[in-house]
Amino acid sequence: MIPVWRPDPESIAKAAQALQAGRLIAMPTETVYGLAANALDARALARIFAVKGRPFFDPLIVHVHSMEQARTLVLDLPPKALALMERFWPGPLTVVLPRAPAIPDLATSGLPSVALRYPRHPVATALLRQCGFPLAAPSANPFGGLSPTRPEHVAFAFDEGVDAVIDGGPCEVGLESTIIGFHRGEPTLLRAGGLALETLQECVGAISLDPGRGGDKAQTPPGHPQAIEAPGQLPWHYAPSTPLRLIAEPAAIADREGRGLLSFRGLGSTRGYLSVEVLSPSGDLIEAAARLFSCLHRLDAQGLKGIDAETVPDSGLGRAILDRLSKASRRPAN
Numbered sequence: 443m444i445p446v447w448r449p450d451p452e453s454i455a456k457a458a459q460a461l462q463a464g465r466l467i468a469m470p471t472e473t474v475y476g477l478a479a480n481a482l483d484a485r486a487l488a489r490i491f492a493v494k495g496r497p498f499f500d501p502l503i504v505h506v507h508s509m510e511q512a513r514t515l516v517l518d519l520p521p522k523a524l525a526l527m528e529r530f531w532p533g534p535l536t537v538v539l540p541r542a543p544a545i546p547d548l549a550t551s552g553l554p555s556v557a558l559r560y561p562r563h564p565v566a567t568a569l570l571r572q573c574g575f576p577l578a579a580p581s582a583n584p585f586g587g588l589s590p591t592r593p594e595h596v597a598f599a600f601d602e603g604v605d606a607v608i609d610g611g612p613c614e615v616g617l618e619s620t621i622i623g624f625h626r627g628e629p630t631l632l633r634a635g636g637l638a639l640e641t642l643q644e645c646v647g648a649i650s651l652d653p654g655r656g657g658d659k660a661q662t663p664p665g666h667p668q669a670i671e672a673p674g675q676l677p678w679h680y681a682p683s684t685p686l687r688l689i690a691e692p693a694a695i696a697d698r699e700g701r702g703l704l705s706f707r708g709l710g711s712t713r714g715y716l717s718v719e720v721l722s723p724s725g726d727l728i729e730a731a732a733r734l735f736s737c738l739h740r741l742d743a744q745g746l747k748g749i750d751a752e753t754v755p756d757s758g759l760g761r762a763i764l765d766r767l768s769k770a771s772r773r774p775a776n
């Protein structure tokens with residue numbers, strides 16, 4: 443377990459010093475907690491990969507505190523990228539752009555592009571301002587596991603290698619950022635996330651779902667050349683240690699013994715399940731997204747034989763929720 447620090451100015455100053463010295467700090471963001479290191483310090487970046495057990499071919503997101511700072515890290519800013527950044531930053535939007543030479547190869551896995559995000563959590567922005575340098579931060583969990591949306595998720599996930607987690611409360615959005623890449627200036631969805639595709643499209647028009655590039659990138663084997671576009675889109679990810687299966691509705695499931703249920707609205711009989719978590723009784727996808735990882739963490743802590751996760755509507759934030767659940771369901775049995 444690592445220490446939890448209060449989100450006060452002393453902690454922010456101590457955290458900035460640790461980051462300046464090349465150490466790691468877990469910070470709250472509005473999406474999920476991030477495991478932060480100085481993005482311009484290759485040795486600090488190497489620590490992120492070591493502590494998370496993350497493969498080097500999976501590039502990191504670099505966090506900034508302003509548009510001005512973002513401009514110093516990229517070579518080109520297409521008009522549609524600028525429009526999205528101006529409209530949705532700070533917030534759960536990551537843009538992938540041609541990278542400036544200052545960024546070490548380790549941050550981008552050697553790709554010519556860098557993923558940039560300006561988070562809106564006040565603790566993250568205070569820390570970024572205090573540091574002055576950008577912070578690379580993947581989700582603060584061991585590689586492939588459930589993303590942390592509360593400080594205790596982070597505290598229990600690591601024993602060493604991280605100085606502390608700063609307590610920023612439960613994450614408001616609860617899903618990782620939506621990642622948009624650009625091909626000849628046109629936007630492409632690389633990862634569904636905490637900002638709905640429909641909302642982004644209202645700003646810049648059509649966003650390609652990238653069908654021409656191998657379709658569902660989640661099917662691409664790790665290390666395969668087709669995976670280069672978004673190497674983080676591995677076959678399984680975001681998984682609890684309990685086996686999870688995706689179900690259309692609980693009514694169709696007979697074998698409930700020893701199992702838990704992740705229900706969307708809590709409709710229908712749940713008899714026979716050992717434990718039930720409901721994402722949103724009113725069917726609100728924003729509430730469901732915010733609760734997703736907390737509910738999964740609770741179910742995962744109970745030593746269940748398996749988790750049945752009910753599907754959600756495939757629109758708005760439902761797209762990202764379904765992406766996380768289907769990736770979790772693909773984890774191979776240990």
Ligand code: TXA
Binds near residue numbers: 553
């Ligand atoms: O909300 C978030 O995005 C959180 C918080 C902490 O900011 N961070 C996060 O980081 O989810 P992580 O490491 O779990 O996701 C990074 C993913 C990679 O797996 C990859 O899919 C994509 O970002 N990525 C990063 N750099 C890229 C690049 N140059 N080209 C394409 N995809 C990239």
Ligand code: MG
Binds near residue numbers: 580581589
């Ligand atoms: Mg992650």
